[in-house]
Amino acid sequence: MQRNDRRASILVVLLLLLPVIILMVGFSIDFAHMQRIRTELRSATDLAAKAAADALSKTSDEATARQVGIDIAALNLVNSEPLTIAPTDIVFGRSTKQTSGYWNFEAGISPRNAVQILGSRASDSSDGAVPTFFGTLYGHATFEPEFECVAAFIDTDICIVLDRSSSMKYASTNPTPDGLPSSDPRYCAAPYADSRWIALDTAVQTFLTELQSTIGTEQVAMVTFASDMTSSCGETNIVSTVDQDLTTNLSLISSAMTTRSTTVWNGATDIKAGVEMGNVVLTGPLARANADKVMIVFTDGRYTEEDPVPAGTLASTDGITVNTITFSPGANQADMLGLANAGNGRHFHADTTAELNNIFRELAASMTIIVK
DSSP, X not given: OHHHHHHHHHHHHHHHHHHHHHHHHHHHHHHHHHHHHHHHHHHHHHHHHHHHHHHHHXXXXXXXXXXXXXXXXXXXXXXXXXXOOOGGGEEEEEEEEOTTSOEEEEETOSSOOEEXXXXXXXXXXXXXXXXXXXXXXXXXXXXXXXXXXXXXXXXXXXXXXXXXXXXXXXXXXXXXXXOOOTTSTTTTSOXXXXXXXXXXXXXHHHHHHHHHTSSSOEEEEEEEEOOSEEOTTSOEEOSEEEEEEEESOHHHHHHHHHHHHTSOOOOOOOHHHHHHHHHHHHTSTTSOTTSEEEEEEEESXXXXXXXXXXXXXXXXXXXXXXXXXXXXXXXXXXXXXXXHHHTTOOEXXXXXXXXXXXXXXXXXXXXXXXXX
């Protein structure tokens, strides 16, 4: 009889605790559910803001950017439903970097470089509040998460550092990395139309055109490098020169390329000297304190003087990202990959003029950097 009384008492306790257990289990399930919904909402809002900012940078059109943000949000599910962003939840303005390192967004300020998007599942939003599974048990049948995201593209100072050694006069289809012999008729002439240099000229023009399609304010400089020498043609070559200092007038870069394309030059391949001169430009008086700094180093061969990697490391410590491009099958990709790694950048390789154009087009697109 005593044992039965004990069993009955335990059963009574279990019956009394059962609602509490159910409540705790239900709350745990709902808590996990709410965390998942918050993550989905944050991710969808972030992606919409980034896409809208990217569209704004490419089109300069707020209506287009707003629609892109709405469309991208709708491609992302929140609680198994496409996220609806109302047009009034998208605000354009300007983001500026503060001395603390944080970014401050001001709505309506021009020139606009930022988009603020509110992702909402509040009761008054287009999609409404999110229902809970067990919320009626503890007085919360729904919950109403909201996230606000600001995405912006920032201004960039860019220095293109270009190889003008004699091998750049070879035809773009020629794989040799060696210098052009002085006996070659091209040696004492400006680059021929089929040369690597003219292919580079075309790619740089593509790069400049792509930059002009954004509303980011890019400054571009041009440095060329070879080696110190006076050739048998009588022209004097300087190891590295600033052909055009930082400027927002990209036609000046185009003109500098034209000048090099129509004059005689020769020399070896002192890549280190080119990187060092690019560093001087990007840390010089025309460089903007709040702009990202990017160096693009191009060569068709291999370095003939000192290893350029230490110069890339120094550039990195000065806040410069060093990207590298090799052109033609004979170029030393390993060395330029090492330089890019030292400069926290990327290495690209092209065997054809079409590939080279695509690389410069991709690099121009990457200058629109999205920050949150």
